[in-house]
Amino acid sequence: MRVDLFDFELPSELIALRPASPRDSARLLLVRGGELADRTVLDLPSLLRAGDVLVFNDTRVIPAQLEGRRGEARVGATLHKREGPRAWRAFVRNAKRLRDGDRIDFGNGVAAVAGEKTADGAVLLTFEGDEPVELLLERAGRMPLPPYIAARRETDARDAEDYQTMFAREEGAVAAPTAALHFTPRLMAALAEAGIAHETLTLHVGAGTFLPVKAEDTDDHVMHSEWGRIDAATADRLNAARKQGGRVIAVGTTSLRLLESAAGEDGAIRPFEGDTDIFITPGYRFRAVDGLVTNFHLPKSTLFMLVSALMGRETMQAAYAHAVANGYRFYSYGDSSLLLPGG
Known part of the structure; x- marks a missing residue:
């Protein structure tokens, strides 16, 4: 597909330079079928169902x-x-x-x-x-802030904490799995009370995530490779949750990419340890993931291509136009979205 199909107008002032405070007060755009609704991250317990499982990336950012x-x-x-x-x-x-x-x-x-x-x-x-x-x-x-932030301000002491998620444990990432930055202990407690479980996997996010797509066609883009791991016990629990009617909701595109890398044609998630360079564009058939919590991505990026594959390109163009018109904050320190293709 032509890369310019994934372009849109993004005013530079909408790229967030600091996270919301408190983290879980960030805005959240619900995209469910053809529905768009303005909510907040704290609304997640009421937007998901008992039996659903959120999957977080527990990688920890190093001063890279x-x-x-x-x-x-x-x-x-x-x-x-x-x-x-x-x-x-x-x-x-x-x-x-x-x-x-x-x-x-x-x-x-x-x-x-x-x-x-x-x-x-x-x-x-x-x-x-x-x-x-x-x-x-x-x-x-120093902490490796995305170039879109680093070009506008210096990295400082706040970033050492702001740019780590509450799940950060396995050292090795050079970029944060930023969708999880919104989660706090009080939000996790509310999710658990609503019957929503969570699991963790590890994908060490590389600096290649910031590389622009220089090709004119997606077929000509070479995706960067990253190392990840899903253990057997985690895979078994995720498969069991789906068999019982629960949905697997990836928190962040890094979690989604690893889950899809570990899934077979039958949709079963298998243990995985190694490199993945999976590149998801429209036409991809999702096997492991039923939804996604993710921040707002940049024009013509591989991540905007990924969310367009999940929800449909026209749906995401409309969602992003809504986000821009309503002042949502974009990228790593920005606001969030909940994407549910099955409604």
Whole structure:
């Protein structure tokens, strides 16, 4: 499909620079069949049904942005995907000037050696020393805010908390699964009281999620790869919930992509551990997921293509036009939506 079919007008002032406070007070657009309704995230217990299961991503964002020097040249790096105990793929500013074997000094006793470059422009960085890389990043790294926010303000101390979900446990993401930023202990308690269960999986979100689609046709776009895991017990519980009439509602496109990667043609969710580069566009047949809680995405992005696949492109164009006209806040720190294709 033509990428420009997924374009829309988005005023820059609608890209949120801070999350709602409290988190669960964010607005929520209900898209159910042909219905659009303005609600809030706190309304979720009344919008879902007893027996439904919300599936969260428990990945934890690491301070994956680094600033350093190769000699006199400044080098900026955003870690993308782990390749080994000390090796990470990274998107590097001025990568064309780096050669295999160049040493980058990130300060605070943290340095890495540049290696091979991949087709997507990433560079393999191998960190020096014996300390765990996580400790090195705590010393030298910053939280990797999306470029749409970072271009308009500096990362600060608030982001260390604001850009983590309450489920964050497994370190390895370089971008937050932002749909879950809206959830709070009081909201989870209300959902449980309404008979709505929850499960967690792990997908380490990579910096590739921010890469623009440069192709003119979706068939020509190469999707980034990310590592994820669903254990057998979680898969069994999700399958049992569906057999009993419950719906599996992914919280965030990262959870959805991993669930769909783990599902067979029969719709059963199987244990999964490894990389996925699933790219969901209109025409895709969903197997594992019955609905989605997700923030508002950018024009011509792979994520707007995904929600268009779930709900229909015309439905989502109408929903986003409504969101823009009514001042909903977009992207990582923005408002939310509940997408229910089956009504």
